[in-house]
Amino acid sequence: MKKVFKITLIATLLTPSLFAHGQPDNPLGMTTMVTLAPTVYVSNASSHAKGARGQRKAEAQEFIENNRESLEVEVAQGEGEKLDTLATLYKVEDKKEWRSGLQENYEKIFYKKDEPKSSFEVTGELTLFVEKYFK
Numbered sequence: 001m002k003k004v005f006k007i008t009l010i011a012t013l014l015t016p017s018l019f020a021h022g023q024p025d026n027p028l029g030m031t032t033m034v035t036l037a038p039t040v041y042v043s044n045a046s047s048h049a050k051g052a053r054g055q056r057k058a059e060a061q062e063f064i065e066n067n068r069e070s071l072e073v074e075v076a077q078g079e080g081e082k083l084d085t086l087a088t089l090y091k092v093e094d095k096k097e098w099r100s101g102l103q104e105n106y107e108k109i110f111y112k113k114d115e116p117k118s119s120f121e122v123t124g125e126l127t128l129f130v131e132k133y134f135k
Contacts, residue, residue, distance in 0.1 A: 057127060060089045064126070065119040072110050078103035090130045101133055102126075 064071060067082045074080025078099050092098045102109065109125040110117055117125070 056089060056091070057123070060086065060126070061119070061123045063089055064123050068119050068122065071122075075102045075106050075109065086126070090126070090134070092130060092134050094134070098134065102129065105129060 063082075063086060067086075070080070070082045071086065074083040083099060083102070084095055087095050087098045105125075109129065110122060112121075
């Protein structure tokens, strides 16, 4: 709401000099103010959506870092409580398909050139997996 107020205030201060010259019946440029408010609202709503997605990724990253070893075992087995919890964090509805898909991609998700990937890399792989198959 702060952004809406600031821009509306700026529009109120600037519109008389920019748009109201020679228009005594519209001294504050009210049409301009009305059209600015919806634009700001949409912008704020889209920022909020991006923020929620970023928050979900941050929660998933933290969960993976705290449970990486357990997740690796559960992905290899194709089932487990932590694997289902991670599906919930990523908002995956079909958990059966989620588990089998992860199990099929186990090597790609957790290893590169026979070396274990970092938690950050694993999170990236899981995020790509979710975006590719579940969105």
